[in-house]
Amino acid sequence: MRHKKYPFIVGFLIVPVALYVLLVIWPYVQTFGYSLTDWSGASQQMNFIGLRNYTSLFGDSVFVTALEHNLLLLIVLPLATILLALFFAFMLNVGGRGGTGGVKGVRGAGFYKVVFFFPQVLSVAILSVLFQGVYRTDQGGLLNGVLVKLGLEDPNKPLQWLADPNWGLWCVIGVLIWSGVGFYLVLFSAAMQAVPKDIYEAALLDGAGRGQTFFKITLPLLWETIQTAWVYLAIAAMDCFALVSTMTPGSYYGGGPDHHSEILATLLMRNFITYGKAGYACAMGVVIFFITLILSVISLRVTRREQIEF
């Protein structure tokens, strides 16, 4: 039995490892190298220029704007999504209270979960086209249509949504929250269902109100799940490429109007594909890498708490 072990191990590992090294690890390593050159991407020629790409990055006002937008996303997206998802999950699992003191979810909890989760399985292209329709600037847009119908908006001066410099980015954030809440709701629901019902019932008998049960029981017991959700959402906030590049105005990979919704990912793609500044784009990739890394470490540190066993 033992004599055939090593050929077996090598046989099973060689293809996955080779593929992984060739297409993932090696490109990652190369990026660090290219970020120190003035490579255009089109030619073979490149010169080593040290850290000059990085110094010009931080002198580039568009890059700084994009970085600020990413940081805004990093705060708003996880906060809003987690709060909404927690609120809904609490309603669905503990919200309804039976007359006999039992703890139940509201009626139709299963239905809500199915509906809320659905955006998660829609392709991002569908989301993008869907919300271009929702945010249309004439009365044919769903949002403007609703606002006009409710008499909240003058039909002759419709809101500009994505094309409005102050609103564009927020419109995209809205889509991200719209599509993300359902998934985190299901995630938190699963965690809440793992909490034994008698803990809630004991709290009820002791006279705890809904708010108290939520803050004193649910929140601490779910802390680890919330922490996981936070890291995932932070990584998602550093991405957002598909939505920003397709929904916002701007000829190459969106980001408009006038860089008001620019994010690092769109700027990276524009520099690489459109402007032929591969080295510069690689430097941006490295910056995104370090931000993601720092964020994961910070959120794991900050949110670390004493484990509660139940």
Place this chain on the structure above:
Amino acid sequence: MSTHTDATTTVPAPREGGASASRKPTAAQRFGDGGGILNVFSHGFLVLWAVMIIGPLIWIVLGSFKSNAQIGGSAWSWPTSWHFDAFSRAWDKGIGGFFANTLIVLAGSLTLTMLLGAMAAYVLARYEFRGNRTIYYFFVAGAMFPVYLALVPLFFMVKNLGQISPLLGLNSYLGLILVYTAYSLPFTVFFLYAFFRSLPTAVHEAAMIDGCSHTRAFFQVMVPMAKSGLISVFIFNVLGQWNQYLLPVTLMQQQSGSDPDRSMLAQGLMNLAVQSGYASDFPGLFAGMTIAMLPVLVVYLSFQKQVQAGLTSATLK
């Protein structure tokens, strides 16, 4: 429980104590223990959010039956005639082909991801050898890096592969299949590693004593035992690869005019959106979206329990 039962049958419970005593009697009668107000409130929010999810989707489906003028005129118009010609226009513009492209790539990449991922995870989890930990951490590290970090060199890597054989290069099915697989491996290995570790050893040992080879033990004993874990990861990968946008946009562009259009569905839909914008064919665009959404909706509604459970467990591990 519904608000109605709350309001009528619940005796003001001792838990509300001081609060209910200070409340006016009429309010106390109407809302029972105070949970009534909250129940109306929470149901209100739940219904509102459900409408916000379903509303736009129904609006799109209805839009595919409207005329162009109707779509631009008002968001609230009801389709006057139920024509299906927008659907055939959308299909002619390539939605069918994009579907086929996506299915070909996903069939290949999901098979490869599951097979290679399970093989690597199994060996790493259950066999002791030198370099075991190193290779494992190598895989795990890849799960947290953003794909942007690799994008530029990856583009040239695939381009160079195309010089070995055009079947592997840019705008080729196999090239994209390999890239999808490679980028799905870190998470797949990470998750299945934990799963294979948790499986009992006795069955496997019995099979080995009966003269089963390592390979056969894997396929006939371990894979069936790991079925639930494999399904979780499978669902995670289906959604991840189905929703992929950046990689196909970078790697599946037509390299010359004579190249076949191998856009994935996401890419194709975006191109259709741009074309329809110029041609003002919004019913056609909405019909294209309906076509793209329907199979997902059907699959999701049939398997929603597994999808939710699978994604949740895959994320929490």
